Amino acid sequence: MISLFGLKDNNCPLAQLVEQMTVNHLVRGSSPRGAAILTIKRRKMSIIKKLQSLNLSADTEVSLSYSDGADVFVHNETEVEDALSETDVVSTFAELIATRGLRVSTQFGGNVLERLREDELLDDYKRDGDFATFLADVISETFYEYDFIESSIEKYDYKRGFCTLSANVKVPLSDIIEHSPFLSGWEVSVKTDNGDLTLKA
Numbered sequence: 001m002i003s004l005f006g007l008k009d010n011n012c013p014l015a016q017l018v019e020q021m022t023v024n025h026l027v028r029g030s031s032p033r034g035a036a037i038l039t040i041k042r043r044k045m046s047i048i049k050k051l052q053s054l055n056l057s058a059d060t061e062v063s064l065s066y067s068d069g070a071d072v073f074v075h076n077e078t079e080v081e082d083a084l085s086e087t088d089v090v091s092t093f094a095e096l097i098a099t100r101g102l103r104v105s106t107q108f109g110g111n112v113l114e115r116l117r118e119d120e121l122l123d124d125y126k127r128d129g130d131f132a133t134f135l136a137d138v139i140s141e142t143f144y145e146y147d148f149i150e151s152s153i154e155k156y157d158y159k160r161g162f163c164t165l166s167a168n169v170k171v172p173l174s175d176i177i178e179h180s181p182f183l184s185g186w187e188v189s190v191k192t193d194n195g196d197l198t199l200k201a
Contacts, residue, residue: 047183047201048176054192058174063107063189066092069164072153080151083163084140089149092185093167094136099181106147107168115146 045053051062070086072079084090097104097112104112116122116138125134139148148167155161171181173190183201190197 047186047188047199048180050199051173051188051190052177054190054197056173056190056192058172058177060173060190061170062173062176063168063170064096064183065166065168065187065189066185067164067166069162072161072163073159074153074155074161075159079153079161079163080143080165083151083165084143087165089165089167090139090143091132091136093149093169094139095132096167096169096181096183096186098132098135099179101179102171102175102181104169104171107170108147112148112169 066089068087068089070083072082072086096102106112113122116135121138121142122134125131139146143149150166150168152164152166153161154164176183186201188199188201
């Protein structure tokens with residue numbers, strides 16, 4: 001009798017061990033004595049592949065949204081600063097706009113990097129440094145001067161509340177397909193002939 005691996009002797013301990021390990025890897029709840037349930041895991045299609053499959057025009061605008069929040073104290077007026085330090089919204093936003101070749105604009109228009117460059121906020125960047133980290137520092141320090149990230153506060157009482165930070169931007173579909181930015185955690189929306197389509201990365 002021939003085993004899974006072509007070993008002719010099924011009574012060989014080594015052949016039995018290798019075959020059982022393979023079965024255990026492929027099935028859930030398998031054991032030499034019990035029944036096994038075969039589980040086939042399909043690879044999840046990436047957001048970028050899904051966008052490509054829609055066959056949209058290359059100049060289609062893709063809306064990206066990312067938000068996170070934190071419990072904060074509201075009586076001392078440091079709620080936004082606390083949320084900035086306790087969430088990853090700024091660093092995630094910075095990582096996106098740091099993607100080489102990606103043209104990221106706010107919902108109100110205007111390229112994010114170009115605005116920072118025009119205001120000479122990128123002049124101190126050392127070319128051998130981590131650009132995303134540098135951008136995160138710049139955005140945090142100038143948070144109230146730009147509309148890159150919005151903040152909202154829900155007050156539980158006079159002392160406690162919850163602060164949500166949200167980044168909402170637009171990127172050309174062609175840029176996303178060509179440069180493959182890291183979109184984990186982002187909500188991706190695009191207009192199609194059948195209406196608005198929203199995907200969660």
